[in-house]
Amino acid sequence: MANVKFPRKEIEKHIKLTKETLEKIPMLGTPLESIDKDEIEVEIFPNRPDLLSMQGFLRAFKAFLGKDTGLKKYKLYKPEKNYKVKIYPSVKKVRPFTACAIVKNIKFDDKKIKTIIDLQEKLHSTVGRNRKKAAIGIYPLEKIKLPIKFEARKPQDIKFVPLESDKEMNGLQILQRHPVGKEYAHLLEDYDKFPVFVDAARKILSMPPIINSHETGKITEQTKDIFIECSGFDLNTLKKILNIIVTTLADMAGKVYQMELDYTKKTTTPNLAPEKMKVNIENINKLLGLSLKEKDLEKLLPRMGYEYKNKKLSIPAWRTDILHEVDIAEDVAIAYGYDKITPEIPEVATTGQESKESKIKSKLAEILTGLGLLEISTYHLIKADETSLAKKEKIEVEDSKTEYKFLRPNLLIPALRIFSENKDNEYPQKIFEIGTVFSLDKENKTETGIKESNHLIVASSPSNFTEIKQILDYIARMLPINYKIEEDTKPNLINGRTAKIILNGKEIGYLGEVHPETLRAQNIKMPISILEISLEEIFEKTK
Amino acid sequence: MGFKEMTGTLTQTSFWNFDALFQPQDHPVRDMHDTFFIKDIEGKLPNKEIVKKVKQSHETGLGGSKGWRYQWKEEDAEKVLLRTHTTCLSAQTLANLKPEDLPAKFFAIGRNFRNETVDWSHGFEFNQTEGIVVDPDANFKNLLGYLKEFFRKMGFENIRFSPAYFPYTEPSVEINVWHPEKRVWLELGGAGIFRPEVTIPLLGKPIPVLAWGPGFDRIIMDTYKIKDLREMYKNDLKQLRSKPFWTK
Numbered sequence: 105m106a107n108v109k110f111p112r113k114e115i116e117k118h119i120k121l122t123k124e125t126l127e128k129i130p131m132l133g134t135p136l137e138s139i140d141k142d143e144i145e146v147e148i149f150p151n152r153p154d155l156l157s158m159q160g161f162l163r164a165f166k167a168f169l170g171k172d173t174g175l176k177k178y179k180l181y182k183p184e185k186n187y188k189v190k191i192y193p194s195v196k197k198v199r200p201f202t203a204c205a206i207v208k209n210i211k212f213d214d215k216k217i218k219t220i221i222d223l224q225e226k227l228h229s230t231v232g233r234n235r236k237k238a239a240i241g242i243y244p245l246e247k248i249k250l251p252i253k254f255e256a257r258k259p260q261d262i263k264f265v266p267l268e269s270d271k272e273m274n275g276l277q278i279l280q281r282h283p284v285g286k287e288y289a290h291l292l293e294d295y296d297k298f299p300v301f302v303d304a305a306r307k308i309l310s311m312p313p314i315i316n317s318h319e320t321g322k323i324t325e326q327t328k329d330i331f332i333e334c335s336g337f338d339l340n341t342l343k344k345i346l347n348i349i350v351t352t353l354a355d356m357a358g359k360v361y362q363m364e365l366d367y368t369k370k371t372t373t374p375n376l377a378p379e380k381m382k383v384n385i386e387n388i389n390k391l392l393g394l395s396l397k398e399k400d401l402e403k404l405l406p407r408m409g410y411e412y413k414n415k416k417l418s419i420p421a422w423r424t425d426i427l428h429e430v431d432i433a434e435d436v437a438i439a440y441g442y443d444k445i446t447p448e449i450p451e452v453a454t455t456g457q458e459s460k461e462s463k464i465k466s467k468l469a470e471i472l473t474g475l476g477l478l479e480i481s482t483y484h485l486i487k488a489d490e491t492s493l494a495k496k497e498k499i500e501v502e503d504s505k506t507e508y509k510f511l512r513p514n515l516l517i518p519a520l521r522i523f524s525e526n527k528d529n530e531y532p533q534k535i536f537e538i539g540t541v542f543s544l545d546k547e548n549k550t551e552t553g554i555k556e557s558n559h560l561i562v563a564s565s566p567s568n569f570t571e572i573k574q575i576l577d578y579i580a581r582m583l584p585i586n587y588k589i590e591e592d593t594k595p596n597l598i599n600g601r602t603a604k605i606i607l608n609g610k611e612i613g614y615l616g617e618v619h620p621e622t623l624r625a626q627n628i629k630m631p632i633s634i635l636e637i638s639l640e641e642i643f644e645k646t647k
Numbered sequence: 648m649g650f651k652e653m654t655g656t657l658t659q660t661s662f663w664n665f666d667a668l669f670q671p672q673d674h675p676v677r678d679m680h681d682t683f684f685i686k687d688i689e690g691k692l693p694n695k696e697i698v699k700k701v702k703q704s705h706e707t708g709l710g711g712s713k714g715w716r717y718q719w720k721e722e723d724a725e726k727v728l729l730r731t732h733t734t735c736l737s738a739q740t741l742a743n744l745k746p747e748d749l750p751a752k753f754f755a756i757g758r759n760f761r762n763e764t765v766d767w768s769h770g771f772e773f774n775q776t777e778g779i780v781v782d783p784d785a786n787f788k789n790l791l792g793y794l795k796e797f798f799r800k801m802g803f804e805n806i807r808f809s810p811a812y813f814p815y816t817e818p819s820v821e822i823n824v825w826h827p828e829k830r831v832w833l834e835l836g837g838a839g840i841f842r843p844e845v846t847i848p849l850l851g852k853p854i855p856v857l858a859w860g861p862g863f864d865r866i867i868m869d870t871y872k873i874k875d876l877r878e879m880y881k882n883d884l885k886q887l888r889s890k891p892f893w894t895k
Contacts, residue, residue, distance in 0.1 A: 130832075133810030135821070149812035233673050340716065391840065391855065392818070393788030428712040430842055434810070434818035437787060442808040442820060447791035452782060454649035454752045461654055480882040483772055484657060484729070484758065485683075501683040501729065505764045506771060511658075511685075511729075526884045533884055540657055552658045552727045553688045 106230050107137055108222070109145045110158040111215075118162055119169065132168045133438055134161065148226075151425035154348050156226040157219060159355035160422070167409050168439070175411035175418050178354045178376055181361045186304075188251035189333070190366040195256045198292070199299040199312060199335050202254050203342040203373040206245060206361040207353045208329040216356060217323060223352060227345055231424060236291055238336035238345050239313030241301065245329035247320040249304040252331070256297035264308040265318040275311060284315050301333060346374045347422040378411065378418035381432065385415075388433045393448070394440065404439035405432075461558065461643050464583075465538050468560060468639075471582045475575065477534045477562065482518035484540060486510050490517050493622070495595055497544050499554060511542035511554070515561035515636055516596065520618070523565060524626040531630060534564045538639070558639040559613075565632040569601045572615050572633040576605070585642060589615070596622040597634075605637055608645065613637030648796065650754040650778060655736040657758060660690035662724040664731055666701050667738040668815040669844045671715040672723045676731065683729040683762050683771075690727040697742060698724075700848035710843040710853050729760035733777040734815070734860050741781065741849040741856065749854070750782035767875040773864050780857040781850075787818055787840060790857040794822055794838055797859070801866065807832060816858060817842050836861020 112121070119125060121144070129136040129146060134155060137145040148155045155161045167173045189204050210216065224240045232238040259275030266273060266282050275298045278285035291313055292298050301309040303320065310316040312335040323330060332349055334342040350360045362372045389395055396404070398415065405412040409420050410432075419426050426432065437445065458466075469479055485508035491498050499511040512518060515537050526533060538560050545555040562575050573589075580587050585607060592604040594614050602616030615635035623632065665677055676682065692698050698721070700709065708714030733755045740753050755777040763771050780793060791808055798806050803824045811821035816839020823832035838859030846853050864879060871890060873879060878886070 130809045133812070135809070151812045233675065237673060338716065391786055393786030427708065427714065428710070428817070428843060430817040430840075437818050438810050442791075442810060445788055445791060445808075447795040448788045449792035449796055450782075450784065450789050452649075452750050452752075452780075454750060455651070456649045456752075457651045459652040459654045462652055478884060478887045480887070481880070482882060483880060484760070485771070499688070500686045501762075502686050503679045503762065504683065504771075505762055508771065522882045522884075525882070529883070529885045535882075535884070542658065550656070551660050551663075551691045551693065552656065552685075553690060554656075554658045554685070554727065556656045556658065 106148045106150070106156060106226050107145055108148055108156055108161075108226060109143045110161065112139070112142055112144050114158060115144060115162065118166060119171075125169070128169060129165070131438070131442060132165060134165075148230075150230055153227055153231045153345070153424055154351075154420070154422040156230070156348070157223040157352040159219075159352040160348065163351075163355065164409055167407050170407060173406035173409075175378055175406075175409065175420060176351075178351055178360065180374065180376055181359055183362050183364050183372065186250035187361060187363045188366060189363055190251065190253050192253065192255035194297060195254055195299050198256050198295045198297060200337060201339040201342055202333050202335040202365070203339065203346040204252075204331070204333045204363045204365060205346055205350050205374045206329065206331055206363060207350060207358040208245070208361065210328060210330070210353060210356055210358040212323060212325055212327045214325070217325070219356075220323075220349075220353070223349065227348065231341060231345060232336070235288055235313035236336075237338065238334050238342055240345065240349065241310045241312060241316055241321065241333050241335070242323055243309055243316065243321050243331045244323050244327040245331050246327070248309065248331055249307075251304055252309070253302045254299065254333075254335070255302065256295075256299045258296065259298050262298055262300055262308060262311055264311075266311075266315045267318050267321060269318060278311065278314060282315065288314050299335065341424070343373055343375065344422060344424045347376060350374050351376070351422050374421075376421045378421055379426070381417045381419060381426070381429070383412070383415060383417045383432055384429065387429055388436055391430065391433045392437050392440075392445070394445070396436070396440075401436065404436050407439040408435040410435070460646070461639075464639065464643060464646055465558070467583070468538060468579065469536075471579055472536045472562065472575075475534075475578065477536045477564075480519075480522055480535050480537045482515075482522060482537060482539070483508055484512055484542075486512045486517050486521075490521065493517050493520070493596060499542055499544065513543060514541050515539060515559045516634065519561050519563045519634070520622070520626050520628070520632075523563070523628050523630075523632060527628060527630075532564065532566060533630075534562075534567075536560065536562045558643070559636060560639055561634065561636045563632055563634045565628075566630045567633040568631065569615070569617055569633055572635050576615060576635050583642065583646065585645070587612075605635070607641050610641055612641050648752070648793075648800075650752040653736045653740045653753045653755040653777070655739060655755070655757075657730055657760070658685065658727060659730045659735050660692065660724065661726040661728060662690070662692055662698070662701070663735040663738050664728055666705070666719075666724045667697075667742070667845070667849060668734060669704060669715075669842055670814045671705060671717065672719060673717065674814065677723070679762065681762055682731055683760050685727040685729070688727045690725045692721060692724060693742070697848055704844045704848050708844065709847045712842075712844050714844070731761055732759055732860055733757045733775045734858065737777060737779045737856075737858060738845070738849060740779070741846070744781065744850065748781075750780070750785075752778070752780050754778045765877060767877065770876050770880060772880065773862055774867075775860055775862050777860045778858070781854060782857075783854050785840075785855045785857050790820070790838060790840060790859075793857060794820070794859055798822065798824070798835065803835065806835070811837050811839070813837055813839055815842055815845050816840055822859075822861065833865070835865070
């Protein structure tokens with residue numbers, strides 16, 4: 105998710121932010137997060153990176169409000185002499201593609217530099233997948249000698265002073281020592297050659313996707329003309345990202361020049377020719393439940409930035425999200441207004457049904473609350489030091505951000521934690537929980553390799569074997585089930601005060617008194633008696 | 648409202664949680680930072696036909712879609728995780744539906760997980776309710792109708808619909824409710840119509856599936872005037888004793 109802040113004053117040069125207009129902002133699909141006298145903050149969904157800059161947002165919002173509707177046209181200038189980038193086969197493995205442009209005549213000031221750097225950062229973290237899929241470099245043209253080469257070199261043969269540093273470093277040193285290098289080292293460290301942009305004076309401009317050169321890769325208030333490159337793994341994505349940037353710069357009065365890219369085949373970027381799509385109005389009406397006419401589409405689609413003439417749709421070259429006709433249908437609905445569509449439930453007769461499992465679980469909960477027990481609901485994950493309470497194998501999650509790291513093998517562990525956390529509350533404490541426990545799937549029946557079962561735990565404190573047995577009897581009578589118990593030993597329970605519970609010849613659980621040592625380890629002073637059963641057998645046998 | 652309950656496991660393969668729902672494999676949500684993956688366990692994929700179609704849907708697109716255009720990998724789909732939404736149950740339900748079962752409506756209620764630190768408004772577990780309507784004649788207008796009725800029954804009269812984004816639905820919609828004290832619109836949850844890239848591999852053809860999956864921790868917090876989400880999972884017995892039953 106990306107939230108972006110735009111200066112309110114700049115927005116208000118184009119749109120007056122009345123109460124009505126503000127209410128329209130979320131209706132475009134850009135929730136208004138906050139607004140004060142200086143700034144307006146909106147959320148941009150991942151499908152619309154073209155709205156991440158103020159210019160892009162304004163372009164869309166103005167059209168949505170009915171101002172400057174239709175496909176916005178931008179002038180592209182043909183490549184001048186040496187506006188060329190040669191891509192060498194050596195980059196194929198590490199970062200195969202780039203899309204480039206030159207933009208001239210921008211009077212960079214603080215604000216404009218901030219706008220463009222913000223946009224670059226937001227594009228990196230969203231469509232760029234944290235620079236993995238796409239990384240963007242922006243360079244002052246006056247420091248560069250054209251044409252440019254994009255090649256891969258051995259890290260020790262890459263030497264330049266990176267941004268925010270005063271020392272020359274080689275490729276490896278950048279990954280090891282430079283703060284940005286360290287952050288993104290994982291994107292290059294497995295390759296034997298790293299990609300670099302090099303100018304005609306053989307100066308290194310940058311080592312994407314990591315960092316630019318201090319000398320040639322920093323735009324300042326003196327900068328007027330810039331070179332832009334996007335590098336990554338999917339040329340189509342790179343072209344769209346480049347289009348998003350150059351149209352933003354064009355909206356800042358920049359003149360956008362194409363560059364000639366020399367792969368084995370030659371191509372030019374950027375290219376702002378709209379993509380064409382046929383629109384079937386019946387499909388759109390069927391999906392939305394509306395009865396729009398061609399005339400309506402001709403009005404609605406231009407308010408989402410499209411051109412629509414003679415049933416042909418032109419899609420802006422900066423839209424990354426149009427995969428299918430349904431994407432157009434949604435934009436039609438947005439232009440029509442979600443608030444103007446009348447909700448309507450069709451008459452479709454189907455029979456509702458709760459699952460058998462849920463019915464039994466609700467019944468159990470009803471029985472136990474009837475006995476005055478409190479239902480608790482605990483985490484499915486347990487802490488590392490709690491795993492010693494179970495003899496079973498451990499199932500661990502990767503990189504948990506909290507101390508809860510393992511799937512619970514039973515409900516006893518969380519129940520003891522709850523008693524421990526409630527030791528200063530009033531006694532008696534009688535609780536129960538119905539929930540899922542996990543073990544490895546030894547029979548190889550599940551797709552996940554993990555077996556899940558529903559368990560019920562009932563725990564009472566202070567209490568003894570007889571009392572917990574009475575609760576079990578009551579449950580059995582109410583369900584009804586016919587169980588047997590046999591004396592048994594269990595970890596964490598007192599020998600001689602423990603039994604296993606058998607239903608239809610199968611052991612489904614246990615009951616007993618918790619061992620004083622276990623209680624002590626949990627800092628619990630009151631005796632606890634407990635019963636824990638698997639509900640799977642009961643689910644199976646109950647009709 | 649005529650919905651049948653879907654049940655399913657909390658652990659899932661990435662295939663059902665993400666791939667079958669057209670979430671590209673390089674999507675940030677599939678990163679360890681956001682999702683609990685299970686260590687040292689590799690899952691199994693379902694029958695080859697579905698896997699083949701899901702792969703095609705991602706790589707080159709199905710039913711007129713362009714797809715995400717990247718190389719889809721089975722290894723990524725085999726990763727086992729704690730489900731991040733109950734929508735994976737909907738995907739499994741659709742895969743098991745027969746043409747003669749239509750139209751059909753299903754619901755699920757369940758716990759989901761995300762790898763997050765815990766603070767007053769976030770936790771690593773949360774509750775969600777899920778509903779789907781599988782009906783060849785269903786449309787967006789109907790989706791809004793079901794949502795309005797569903798939330799009315801939950802006690803929310805004054806709701807608003809606004810555009811939203813989910814990788815597996817189009818159109819997508821966000822449901823907001825007016826909070827009279829705070830005087831703001833609060834997010835109640837998301838909904839949409841499953842994309843053809845989702846329905847074609849699971850159902851064989853692009854049948855509209857209306858789907859919604861709002862979280863309801865916020866609803867519970869609001870009803871019980873709980874200010875801090877952590878309290879919901881704390882199980883403070885003194886507090887539990889004093890709470891009235893759910894009567895909405």
